[in-house]
Amino acid sequence: MMTDRSTLRRLMAEKETVITCGCGDAISAKIINEVDGFDGVLSSGFTLAAMAMGLPDAELYSRSDNVYAVSNMCYVLDKPLIADIDTAYGNAVTTIKTVNDFERAGASGVVIEDQISPKRCPICVTDLNTTISAEEAAGKIRAAAENRLYKDTLIIARTDITNVEERNRRAQMYLEAGADLVQGISKSYTASGNMVENIKQFVDAMDGRVSLVVCGGLDSLTRKDIEYIKPKICHFALVPINYMYPALRKAIEFVGENHEQAGIPLEKANHSELVNFLGMSKIGEQEKKYIPQIDC
Template sequence: MASTGQELRRKLRENSIFTTVGVGDALMAKIADQTEHIDGILTSGFAISAHQLGLPDAELYTRSDNVYVVHNACAVVNKPVIADIDTGYGNAVSIIRSIQEFERAGAAGVIIEDQISPKRCPICVDETNSILPVEEAVGKIRAAADGRINQDTVIIARTDAMNPEEAIRRAKLYRDAGADLVQPISKAFNTKEQMREFVKSVDAPVSLVIVGWLEQLTFEEIEYIGPKIAHFALATVNAAHAAATNAVKHIAMKKTMRNMPVEQTNHTRLVQFLGMPAISEMEAKYLPDEKKVFGR
């Protein structure tokens, strides 16, 4: 079962940069969980929409759809899970129900953004969506902070403000409203120096999604910017799409699995990774001997 908010807070204090990988299903979450030097897991809205619906990240899935993915991911991992809960699925009152649902699913933290609903992921469109009036956005963060079941649940407030000065202003207000970390979008900045200035100005730990132009940065450059969390949100969905596309094209052309152009996990190894040995142990412990029951 996934780690708690208390454990996430402890790890955030210990790590210079807390590294997560974005996932859209339990299989990818389990891979990230069993990979050394990955600190936590982000259930990415983009990845969830892609993996579960085959659609772009435009809030086309419901809160229940999102909670279902988070619940399944949390059930098979030990590392802390941070859930991308989009706009919180409603107003300040609705967000209380939302954060509690994700807490019950096992999330140690949540990311809440200040776009209007339904949102549109900034990396899916040329122009970002409208953002809420700052008073309403602040109220939503305050409601989330007051309404969470466990006060250790980490709240990350994301602003989609495109103007760096406005992003800083909003981040400070969200911090004062109860956010534990603040998060800008990469489109609001053009250089590492601008992002570093944001981190230095907000007087709060910063969560940073490594997408767009940030994907070309080295780890040393990310360190220079200075975030507390670095989310590699699209790593698994991008890799899975490329690998699966090449595998399916090979079968379409060759009608064989031989000489696949992408690496294949051995079936026995995959079954073991998924946990079949533990299932077999439980069967031996709890199920009657089939020979005695069925006479064979």
């Protein structure tokens, strides 16, 4: 399917805030694709690591693993996808190849962070990882912006700095280096004071050019809060994994304990509905159209 590459920028021009849902697998992407309230998808490194490998978000999957997952998601999407590409897996030169790989996989945008590699997800640890220098990080953003394959590819620069002054300084540097949007981590908004006002101040300081991820300490943000803050993009990054994990665990534990499926205290998918959602009827149509029927 895959979206036209100009769609994301058109949505950003038309809407005050573009809304995405995060995921790490193609079936979640396919569901998001059918839900009218979402403009696009964010491939979540946290979710990808959890669903594909059963591991924490500590850059334990490779660039190839990530590209493959994004390619599968984009194949079932006609909404734009923004790819979480962690630290871009190396230095500024490596970043060029990384961004190009994700563009070829179908991503309409990428998120690059300024942690050292291997990174550690800031909502998974109490002690934050070390960041590279602002100058090196800006060089990676400039390399990404100047060497993207498509002019419409969105470059989002994330800083994992929690000190407000330094976070803002870095964010401005990254915008000057060619980032389209900047992104702070949740811990930079929640250390002290009013969380909503802290985010609003960052958005205003960046002239609205902010990507906001609703996770970690930001889960309590309401629709009214987001409409007040006015980020250019707002990602509900961990919705599928946060609600899938307890449901899966409950179903599997029930069967493990009772050795039967009957009575699992959860809603069960209708098999025909699931098969149709996955597109089996289309496979049948394609078989009839393209495979010759030979009488034996």
